[in-house]
Amino acid sequence: MSYTGNVTESLFPEYGLKIESFEVSPALKWAGGKRWLLPQLKPIWQPFADRRLVEPFVGGMGIALGLNPASALLSDINEHLINFYQWLKAGLFIEADMLNEEAAFYAARARFNELVRAGQLNSKEAAGLFYYLNRTCFNGLCRFNSKNEFNVPFGRYKKINYTRDFTHYTNTLRRWDIQRHSFETTALGEQDFLYIDPPYDTPFTQYSKEDFAWADQEKLARWLCQTDAPMVVTNQATPRVLELYADLGFTIKTLLAPRRIASSGDRTPALEMLATKNI
Secondary structure (H helix, E strand, O other): OOEEEEEEEEEEOOOOEEEEEEEEOOOOOOOOOOHHHHHHHHHHHHHHOOOEEEEOOOOOOHHHHHHOOOOEEEEEOOHHHHHHHHHHHHOOEOOOOOOOOHHHHHHHHHHHHHHHHOOOOOOHHHHHHHHHHHHHEHHHOOOEOOOOOEOOOEOOOOOOOOOOEOHHHHHHHOOEEEEEOOHHHOOOOOOEEEEEOOOOOOOOOOOOOOOOOHHHHHHHHHHHOOOOOOEEEEEEOOHHHHHHHHHOOOEEEEEEOOOOOOOOOOOOOOEEEEEEEOO
């Protein structure tokens, strides 16, 4: 299991119920995950902790699990990711074999892509295969071709600790709304707090079958300016990203990220943008 050891109690005296909620760590290995940013984000979030956390790019879910809001709207355009999280919320248990072997990996990848072609993306089997591929593939990359087929190669790790029983996620995730849609269709409310972590401004943008190009980066920034909700935006601190958010009135700071994970296996430290607005 993936307990971190922190326990909070939720009391419902009108029903005589006392429910323990364990803080859990992310279930997926996620390239570009932002859990390392939690020490920076928690002080910003704390004054707004009674609000709904809205993440239109939920990714590895490290931020939501780390902030542990009472209410959240978590979404993503990647339908495979959202299917996995919806099964996680329902209490996923994986019964299939999970082997850290090249032949087993490519057989599972072929089966997953067969389910894609058959239109069975929302199945429990697809969710289990997505987890296995994520844990076993190269660098935890999430990459799909234009046919929506997973195409990351075998990872060649010496040892992988797979999880089968994910039922301990249910108490946390049942408080959150998990949806599949693009950022511009997110229904925002007056009491929301936004955390925005889009695909990086890098040459690789094929995170899902839908591309996320520079025009989408610009569209996202303009969309954010339509709300007065407090927000934090993170991205790779490329010159044009910094200029885009500075011109739109965001307060910007840059941080040295612990590492950058690229398809080449590059581990060069990268500069991260942390931009805030309406804080």
